[in-house]
Every structure is written in C-alpha cells, then in structure tokens.
Amino acid sequence: MSAKTADRIALSVIIAVAGIIMLVLAALLGYLLYRGLSHVSWHFLTSVPQPFRKGGGIGPQLFNSLFLLVLTMIITIPLGIGAGIYMSEYAKPNRLTNFIRLVVEVLSSFPSIVVGLFGLLVFVNLFHLKYSLAAGALALTVFNLPLMVRVTEQALRSVPQSQKEAGLALGLSRWKTIRSIMLPMAFPAIMTGTILAAGRVFGEAAALLFTAGMTTPRLDFTDWNPFHSTSPLNPFRPAETLAVHIWKINAEGRAPDAPEIAAGASAVLIIIVLLFNFGARALGRAIYRKFTATK
Amino acid sequence: MNPVKKDQAAGNRRLRFPKHIREEWYGRVYAYFCVTLLIVTIVSIVWFIASKGLNPFLSGAVSVPELLFGRTWSPESEPPLFGALPFLAGSISVSLLAAVLAAPFGFCAAVFMTQIAPKVGRRFLQPAIELLAGIPSVVYGFVGLSVIVPFLRNNFTGQGFGILAGTLVLSVMILPTITSIATDALSNLQAGLKEGSFALGATRWQTIYRLILPTTFPSLLTGVVLGISRAFGEALAVQMVIGNAPHVPRSLLESAATLTSIITLEMGNTVGGSLHNNVLWSLALILLIMTFLFVFTVRMLERRAGR
Numbered sequence: 001m002s003a004k005t006a007d008r009i010a011l012s013v014i015i016a017v018a019g020i021i022m023l024v025l026a027a028l029l030g031y032l033l034y035r036g037l038s039h040v041s042w043h044f045l046t047s048v049p050q051p052f053r054k055g056g057g058i059g060p061q062l063f064n065s066l067f068l069l070v071l072t073m074i075i076t077i078p079l080g081i082g083a084g085i086y087m088s089e090y091a092k093p094n095r096l097t098n099f100i101r102l103v104v105e106v107l108s109s110f111p112s113i114v115v116g117l118f119g120l121l122v123f124v125n126l127f128h129l130k131y132s133l134a135a136g137a138l139a140l141t142v143f144n145l146p147l148m149v150r151v152t153e154q155a156l157r158s159v160p161q162s163q164k165e166a167g168l169a170l171g172l173s174r175w176k177t178i179r180s181i182m183l184p185m186a187f188p189a190i191m192t193g194t195i196l197a198a199g200r201v202f203g204e205a206a207a208l209l210f211t212a213g214m215t216t217p218r219l220d221f222t223d224w225n226p227f228h229s230t231s232p233l234n235p236f237r238p239a240e241t242l243a244v245h246i247w248k249i250n251a252e253g254r255a256p257d258a259p260e261i262a263a264g265a266s267a268v269l270i271i272i273v274l275l276f277n278f279g280a281r282a283l284g285r286a287i288y289r290k291f292t293a294t295k
Numbered sequence: 296m297n298p299v300k301k302d303q304a305a306g307n308r309r310l311r312f313p314k315h316i317r318e319e320w321y322g323r324v325y326a327y328f329c330v331t332l333l334i335v336t337i338v339s340i341v342w343f344i345a346s347k348g349l350n351p352f353l354s355g356a357v358s359v360p361e362l363l364f365g366r367t368w369s370p371e372s373e374p375p376l377f378g379a380l381p382f383l384a385g386s387i388s389v390s391l392l393a394a395v396l397a398a399p400f401g402f403c404a405a406v407f408m409t410q411i412a413p414k415v416g417r418r419f420l421q422p423a424i425e426l427l428a429g430i431p432s433v434v435y436g437f438v439g440l441s442v443i444v445p446f447l448r449n450n451f452t453g454q455g456f457g458i459l460a461g462t463l464v465l466s467v468m469i470l471p472t473i474t475s476i477a478t479d480a481l482s483n484l485q486a487g488l489k490e491g492s493f494a495l496g497a498t499r500w501q502t503i504y505r506l507i508l509p510t511t512f513p514s515l516l517t518g519v520v521l522g523i524s525r526a527f528g529e530a531l532a533v534q535m536v537i538g539n540a541p542h543v544p545r546s547l548l549e550s551a552a553t554l555t556s557i558i559t560l561e562m563g564n565t566v567g568g569s570l571h572n573n574v575l576w577s578l579a580l581i582l583l584i585m586t587f588l589f590v591f592t593v594r595m596l597e598r599r600a601g602r
Contacts, residue, residue: 111528
C-alpha cells in the first residue's frame with residue numbers, strides 16, 4: 001500500500017470516528033428528549049410521586065435538587081474562592097504548596113460514592129444530621145470544592161500582572177488589591193466555572209444516596225418557615241433529589257409507568273444541565289464583553 | 296488621663312495597626328482558614344474510611360488475602376464468606392475495557408480537532424464532547440438500561456446485563472476526559488515539528504503516526520489513566536447495567552458486579568457496626584487506595600510528559 005492510500009484510509013477513519021461521536025451524542029440527546037418530553041407536563045413537574053399507581057410526578061424532587069444546589073453553593077463558593085486566592089496569591093513555591101496541590105488533585109479524583117460514604121460517617125452519623133439536606137450539601141461541598149479552588153486559581157492567574165502591581169504600588173494592601181482589583185477582573189471566569197460546577201452538582205447522585213437520603217417527607221408548599229418539619233425549606237429533612245429519584249425508580253420502581261417517569265425525569269435533568277452549560281458560556285461571554293468593552 | 300494623651304494613644308494604635316494592615320490580616324486569615332479546611336477534609340476522609348475499613352482485619356474476622364482473593368461473597372451464609380475477587384475482577388475489567396474502547400476514539404477526535412479540521416472541530420466536536428462530559432451519570436445509566444441492555448439481550452445470549460453493557464456505558468462517559476487531555480497535548484506540540492515532517496514529504500497520516508503519536512504518548516497515557524480512574528469509581532451508571540451478580544464473570548455477557556455497585560446496593564441494607572457492613576467499608580477503603588494509586592500514576596506520567 002502506498003503512503004498516499006494509507007493516508008487517505010487513515011484520514012477517513014479519523015473523520016468517521018469524529019462523525020460517530022457526534023452521532024452518539026445526537027442519538028443520546030434525541031432519544032432522551034423524544035422519549036422523555038412526551039411524558040413531561042406541568043402536572044408531571046409539580047405533582048408528588050406515586051409509589052404504586054400511575055401518574056406520579058417529580059415535583060418535590062425537582063425542588064429538592066434546586067434547593068440542595070443553592071445550599072451547596074452557599075457553602076462552596078466562599079470556601080472555594082478563599083482557598084483559590086491562597087493558591088494563586090499567598091502560596092509560596094515550596095513543599096507545602098506542592099502538598100496542597102496534591103490534596104486538591106486527590107480530592108477531585110475521589111469517586112463520588114466514597115465522598116458519599118464519608119458524608120454518611122461524618123455528617124450523618126457523627127454530626128447527627130441524619131439523612132438531610134444539610135448532610136447532602138456538606139457532602140456535595142467536599143465533592144465540589146476542589147473544582148471551585150481550581151477555577152478561582154486559574155481565573156486569578158489570568159489577571160494581568162501589571163494590574164496587580166499597579167494596585168500594590170499605590171499602597172493598597174495585598175488583600176485590598178485582590179478584593180477590589182483582581183477579583184472583579186477574574187469574575188467572569190469564576191462565574192462561568194461556578195455555573196459549570198453547578199451543573200455537575202445538579203446531576204450528582206452517588207454522593208447523595210447515603211447523605212441526603214432516598215426519601216422525601218410529605219412537604220407543605222405553603223409553609224415557608226425553615227424551622228417547621230414539613231416546610232420545603234427545612235434543611236434538616238431528608239430529601240431525594242431528581243438524580244437519585246431516577247436511579248431509585250430504575251432500581252426498585254414499582255409504579256406501572258416507572259420507565260416513562262424515569263425517561264421524563266432524565267429529560268428534565270438533562271435540559272437543566274444543558275441550560276447550565278449554555279448559560280455559563282453565554283453569560284461568561286456577555287460579561288467579558290461588557291467588562292472589556294470589546295464587541 | 297488628659298484628652299491630649301488619650302488622643303495620642305489612639306493615634307499610636309492606629310499607626311501601629313493602620314487599616315490596610317488590619318485588612319490584610321483578615322484576608323490572610325480567611326484564605327489560610329479555607330486551605331486548612333481542605334487539608335482537614337482530606338485527612339478526615341482518609342482517617343474515617345481507613346479506621347472503619349481496617350476494622351474487619353484488625354478484629355481478625357477477615358484476613359486481607361481472604362478478602363482480596365476469595366471467590367465467594369455470601370455474607371448471609373454460616374460462616375459468612377467475604378471474598379471480594381468478583382468485585383475486583385468486575386471493576387478492573389469494566390474500567391480497562393472501557394479505556395481500551397474509548398482511547399482510540401479519543402485520540403482520533405483529538406487529531407480531528409487539532410490537525411485535520413480545527414474549525415469544524417471547534418464549532419461542533421468540542422461542544423459535543425463537553426456536552427457528553429456534562430450529562431449526569433444516572434442518565435447514562437438510564438440510557439444503558441433502556442437501550443444497550445435490551446439491544447444486547449436481543450442480539451446475543453444472556454440477559455444483556457454484564458461487563459459488556461457496563462463497558463459500553465463507561466466508554467462514552469470517559470471519552471470526554473481522554474479527548475480533552477489528548478487535545479491539550481496535541482495543540483501544545485512543539486512548533487515546527489509538524490511542518491518539518493511535512494517538508495520532508497511525509498503524508499499527514501505518517502506525521503500523525505510516526506511523529507505526533509510518539510511525542511505526545513505520555514500525555515495521552517495520562518488521559519487514559521484519568522479515564523480508567525473515573526470509570527473505576529463510577530457507581531450508579533455501572534450498577535444499573537451490570538446485573539449485580541456477585542461471582543467472577545466468565546464471559547462479557549454474564550451478569551457481574553463491581554466494588555462500587557456492591558457498596559451502593561448493600562450499604563443501605565446492612566446494620567452499621569455489623570461485620571457485613573464493616574467489610575463494605577473495607578471495599579470503600581480499596582477504592583480510596585486505588586484513587587491514590589491513580590493520582591500518583593498520573594503525576595508520574597505528567598512528569599515524564601513535561602520533560
């Protein structure tokens with residue numbers, strides 16, 4: 001075989017592979033949306049699940065997922081940004097910094113089920129949080145923190161050095177320079193990264209099985225006092241999220257329409273995750289344009 | 296104290312701790328606190344899981360070789376047998392096979408995006424790969440359960456559940472990891488290398504195969520190891536399609552189980568503190584140790600790639 005024929009064959013194989021990947025994605029999304037959306041209705045999105053009868057919805061699960069995401073982000077964002085600032089501004093190039101880098105790397109590669117088990121041991125049992133939104137949010141924080149640290153560190157590092165030096169030269173303290181000059185400049189990147197991380201948190205299930213639990217108590221959606229036990233806002237109640245619900249009905253669903261519910265819930269989950277993805281990119285671009293006055 | 300002196304004292308204090316120094320201290324304390332928390336988290340993860348997971352060995356109920364090489368898992372029998380070989384075999388085979396399947400795809404995608412059609416690649420393939428990375432694992436599990444398993448059941452022998460179904464699902468899941476690292480490696484190729492090869496009259500394929508592949512090999516391998524590590528730790532998607540039968544699989548189409556799937560299934564149904572429960576923690580400890588091994592392998596490969 002001549003070199004040219006080999007070249008042609010190899011290139012067509014590579015192009016075919018790229019095509020196959022696109023096809024797989026298209027088929028995946030098409031299948032999920034086609035099968036799922038026919039089951040999605042306002043009733044499905046707002047009503048409670050029925051364990052043994054047809055016609056159950058995913059209302060509480062959807063709410064739990066969103067609420068848990070908010071709780072997680074409230075804990076993760078300040079901690080992640082703080083540690084990210086340390087990594088990019090205060091860390092000296094020494095052994096300790098290398099060690100912390102290793103810690104972040106290991107933390108981000110822990111399987112999510114291991115993080116969930118750690119949550120079960122520490123947050124659920126040791127802190128007596130039981131299966132609750134709070135325990136789930138803490139477990140998700142462990143899962144999400146390394147990502148936030150990395151996002152913040154990279155965003156701060158991409159701020160031009162001269163900006164920082166100008167701040168320091170004017171006699172601002174280091175912290176003031178970071179807070180009022182560097183963080184605003186890094187903001188678009190941090191925000192994009194945060195939203196992408198939020199998408200990941202939203203779809204996470206393995207870390208939540210044994211922390212936020214697999215059940216939801218009966219919720220009273222007219223009671224918004226977070227200290228009442230039936231209030232949706234109570235952070236100390238068990239909460240099954242959408243992703244956990246999908247897993248549960250596939251594993252042990254007894255409702256006659258379990259496959260349709262799973263398909264509908266998957267479609268909803270995937271649409272929300274896609275919204276996070278596209279939203280992060282669009283917002284990042286828009287803010288960047290606004291901040292830098294480019295067109 | 297007369298008012299003048301009092302003013303002076305206040306002034307001194309303010310001079311010694313002016314606003315910008317105080318604010319610097321607050322900021323510093325905050326940043327240090329956050330980092331300390333990271334270290335505390337990882338130490339406590341290792342500490343708590345190790346102390347639970349070592350319990351069966353320390354109490355003498357199960358020995359390490361018994362757990363690692365025992366072929367029978369029957370916690371209910373008398374005496375209970377805790378052989379985790381079926382799960383180890385399941386985990387290792389699904390993750391290795393998934394990597395073997397995904398690696399060529401990832402490499403081809405990276406070549407396509409960096410060498411053949413960068414514009415099309417950036418417009419279409421890159422977002423596609425990112426979307427694949429964003430899809431939650433339960434959704435992959437659901438698709439595997441409702442598409443791949445029935446397909447395998449109708450076209451091959453067996454129930455459709457098993458290593459092959461797990462491999463197919465996992466290979467799509469780890470494709471983004473492998474592709475993005477391969478793409479980074481290929482686009483950071485030393486300038487002039489490729490052009491030199493073309494100038495010598497090599498075709499594109501010759502350049503890719505003889506030059507780009509060997510130069511970027513350590514980085515490509517890093518991506519593959521990261522992919523394996525992700526596949527090894529993936530719980531729910533695998534659990535949904537693998538069939539969960541606790542014996543060493545003899546064929547790809549036979550129902551099997553992995554470390555993560557058995558933990559997912561049995562952790563909730565066992566009483567905390569019982570031997571059965573503690574052995575599940577030992578399996579979690581194995582997962583933890585494997586994570587460390589993967590991270591160190593990746594570090595080693597990265598050092599080699601950097602040289």
